[in-house]
Amino acid sequence: MDHDTRARRSIRETAAPVSLHEQLRGVYEDGRRIIPAELAEIMDRNGNELAASGLAERALGVGAPAPRFTLPTATGRQLALDELLAEGPVVVTFYRGAWCPFCNLALRALQEQHDAITARGARLVAVSPQIPDESLTLAEKEQLAFDVLSDLGSEVAARFGIAFDLSDELGALYDQWGFDLERVNAGHSRTLPLPATFVIDRTGVIRWTFVAADYTVRAEPADVLAALDALG
Secondary structure, three states: OOHHHHHHHHHHHHOOOOOHHHHHHHHHHHHHHHOOHHHHHHHHHHHHHHHHOOHHHHOOOOOOEOOOOEEEOOOOOEEEHHHHHOOOOEEEEEOOOOOOHHHHHHHHHHHHOHHHHHHOOOEEEEEEOOOHHHHHHHHHHHOOOOEEEEOHHHHHHHHOOOEEEOOHHHHHHHHHOOOOHHHHOOOOOOEEEOOEEEEEOOOOEEEEEEEOOOOOOOOOHHHHHHHHHHOO
16 A cells, blocks of 8 residues: 555544534535526525524424324334333434435434434434335435334424425426425425424423524534433
8 A cells, every 4th residue: 555545544534524514515515516596596585585484483492392293104103202202302303305315414414323312312203294105215225223204294393383385486396306295295295394303301391402494404413412411
């Protein structure tokens, strides 16, 4: 092995891990290089309108009781929040769907920390408006060790205060890109959740939140772990 090869390997091995934020930013920048300017303008305008609506700020916050829910897993089993809380704290993360590369990247990052989450006595579940078959495909593809739940119509997301409806023009753009939300969301093609993660203590009270109007950002797994540690 020559000196240059050893040096490059040494740099790779000693480099600091890339944060989820940096990975998400890379996906965003790669996408912007190929998306036509007029389509990027539609996305930006709708994103700005969603941010200006104040929805993220009105979502359930720290100290609020978590809405109880029972939702189907990817395999069709019904799973209740109370069942999870009986075992300890719960991390609930909402994502838009398997068609969203930002969501998939965030779920992979959480999967990498799944052992660390369970070591803290907590359970992790992901919630999306997709049908169970879509959740199962995602769970198998990403080799997720945690449950992926189907919240058709984003009814549970609405109770957490994070559900919103896509505009007609943005919905049409997603249709143009072949996301087929009408099918994967069982007829609820326009209703999605904001990116959000909630840490709920075993009494059912929300103790930490991350909610964003910007679909390109997500909670850092390290912050989730810190929130669990703070529960004591």
